[in-house]
Amino acid sequence: MAISLNVTGLDTDTIIQQLMAIERQPLQKLQSQKTLLAKRKSAWDTVNTRLGNVSSRLASLTRISTFEGKKVAVQNSAVVLASASSTANCGSYSLRVTSLARGQIAGSASFASHDSPLNISGALTLNGRAIEVNITDTLSSIAAKINAADTGVEASVLQTEPSKYRLVLTSSETGTTNAMSFEGDLSAWQALGVIDGNGVLNEIQAASDAVFTLNGVQFVRHSNTVSDAAPGLTLDLAQAVDPQTGSGGVTTITVSPDDDAVVECVKQFIVDYNTLIETIKSYNSYDPNSGTAGTLFGDPLLRRLLVALREVIFKQVDGAFPGFGTLSSVGISTGAPGSYTKDGKIVLDEAKLREALATNRDAVMTLFGARAPNVALFSAGASVTASSTYGPEYPASSVIDGSSSPLLWGQGGGWTDGTPGAFPDFLEIEFGGERTIDRIGLYTLGSETYPAESYGVRDFDVEYWDSAGNSWVSLFAVTGNTQGYVSQAFDPVTTSKIRINVTGSNDDQHSRILEVQAFAKNDGAFSSLAETLRMYTASDGLLPVRTEQIDRLDRDLSRQIESMQRRLDMRMESLRRKFSALEVMLQQFNAQSAWLSQQLMSLTHDTRNG
Structure with a gap:
């Protein structure tokens, strides 16, 4: 409500605003506190996210499967593609492929059209599946019926020459046990030219098995994909020895522990761990020159977290193998002497880690916490x-x-x-x-x-x-x-x-x-670190408790701000009413003053004229 009389000539609105500015100072302090709480909550949310990232990396480093993975190297990938599961035995395998498994292929006689009626009828049986052919069927319709009959055979029509078409039947599976069987109305098969008058199949390619040797031991399989020759090793045979020249079809397969997977997991962990440390130090920083402090500077929980991280990551692991008691023994440290990091970040000596994995993989697993030590030995x-x-x-x-x-x-x-x-x-x-x-x-x-x-x-x-x-x-x-x-x-x-x-x-x-x-x-370095992080990030952990404390303070400040704002609104309204009343009163005084002046002037005039 603006004051419009302005009898006093004062800028009453400005005066009121200046008075209210003084009155609003406590409110502004509360609002500043609320803003600071929001920043602190955001900071803790960021810390929690960083902790979650580290925890996910620790999950990989404390899984046995990370260390049991195998990798395969093939000397000549044109001969075979190979993969290995965790159960595969490490070592070298000499492979010689004598022949590849092939599916049987048979064909019909040639016909002048693929879509003209063949005037052939009969009840065909292919691999035990019945196929009814009538006189209106064409090569294409017969192929469609075979494909719809789930025979384990793929039927297609090929144009071999101009105006010459053949029905081609290909077994879906390789190997001699998957050769096709042609039964039923043999006269219909003969009319198609799939079987001749003597009952001999018009075979384009005979079914054959894969024949190969692995470390000198011969195997015969019906498929080129072999998973039962060596435990955990899967082979996809692709090339056989050329029977004419004797070239090709020979290679060496080497199965070894997948150290790359472990090293990559460690690298990813270090990146996320160092990001966490950097985040914590940023929030807990203080610049004495500018007097600027980090959002969580002086928070005891943040300092406690930083101390806990350092204690666990550099601790001596109980029950570890001799020479493998700390992470630094496998190349994870704050750096080499003279070049170490002073901010608590860690670095990886990759060569040292790979050497440790090659020397004693079980020791590294125990150190990390992927495998608990057996003390009954x-x-x-x-x-x-x-x-x-x-x-x-x-x-x-x-x-x-x-x-x-x-x-x-x-x-x-x-x-x-x-x-x-x-x-x-x-x-x-x-x-x-x-x-x-x-x-x-x-x-x-x-x-x-x-x-x-x-x-x-x-x-x-x-x-x-x-x-x-x-x-x-x-x-x-x-x-x-x-x-x-x-x-x-x-x-x-x-x-x-x-x-x-x-x-x-x-x-x-x-x-x-x-x-x-x-x-x-299991008190491995990484399993212990994961347990420490759970103390902070679990649903009932220290960070959710701290976040709830901030939320409670925020709700309390909101109530205080709302209450104070109502009081300030009432105070402003009260000041406006008082200043308005002052203007009205002064207006009345001015009116009375003018009347009195008029009366005095009139009395003086009468006296002079009397």
Whole structure:
């Protein structure tokens, strides 16, 4: 509401605005606080995104499949294309392809037209599928009927010369077992010229099998795609030895660990980790010259996160292989001495990482946290005792030698008790010191000759030694087992030894165990880092809690601003009313003053004239 009388000659609107500007100062402070909160929330959202990026990289680095991948190199890719799964054995394979698998091809006689009635009729049978041909059918319509009959044959009409057309039948599958069969009305097949008067097929190409040798061993397959010659290796044969010149058809295939995949994962992790560090330092920065501070400068949670990242990434990993205790031992560090980064960013010595992978892949996996260390190994300092032993061919020591193969059963490759038909039997494994474990694996006898459902342990329980209570404590129990391998995870426990008590076997005679594994809690560098990040990013983690705190403060400020704005609006309205009342009052005073002046002037005039 503007003030329009302007009796005083004052700029009352400006005065009111200046007064309100003073009154609005607390409101402006609240609005500034709200703006700052929005910036802080945005900053935490960015940090959370950066943490998520790092977590996704860690997921790859802590997966066994990342390390078990294989790559294939083919000396002559014109001969074969090859791929390998994680189960493929590393090594070289010498390949010689004698012949390729081919599908059978047969043809009809030549006809003057492809779309004129052939005046041929009959019930044809191709690969067991019935095809009815009538006198109005043409070469093209017969081809269409064959293709619609799901015969495993592809029919086409080809123009071989001007006004000469042939029906060509090609087996969809290669190999001699997929040769076509022509039955039914043979006179109709003969009229088409697919079969001659003697019942001989008009064959354009005979079906043939792929014949090849791999490391000197001959194979015959019905397809050029072979996946059962060597475990995990798939071959797509493309070229055979030329029978005339003897050239081609020979190559070497090399299968090796896919180190490139691991190195690339590490590189991607380093990029995202360094971006995270840069983001944190930017938000926590302070320039003493300009007095400018980062959005989250001084936030204790941000400082705590930075410290946690540095502690985990550079820590000594418990249970790691000797010489592989830290990430720097495999080339992941802040840089070489004299050239290290001072801001906490990390760099990769790729040659050192590749050397570590070639030297001891399992050690790198354990260091990263992709594979937990097995502490129930003689090589790790473990020892074992048994309730009894059947004989020297079945030693208890074999259950901690790292081999779970049943091939050496009865030759020192597994333990069995010496009390047939009597249970329980037990194995007690000491670790040589306190170890924190969270998973037990047990291989019982299980092979084609000795299946686990007939010879394996059926019922057993596992205990750990509680040194504080000076007693055995149950970890878990298994009943009715028929599998060759049993694995059980549990909450981590710290102990110096475990005991396996067997209370029954599937033949009710002997306890037969090939290997026992006790896996230490996975404290690898990257698995530990992933666990640390989850503390911050989980739905109930530290970052969501901090974001909720900011949201609560923001809502509270919004309420304060809304309330203060209402009060300011009321204050402005009050000032306008007061100044308006002042103008009205002054106008009345001016009117009275003018009347009095008029009366005085009139009185003076009368006095002079009297």
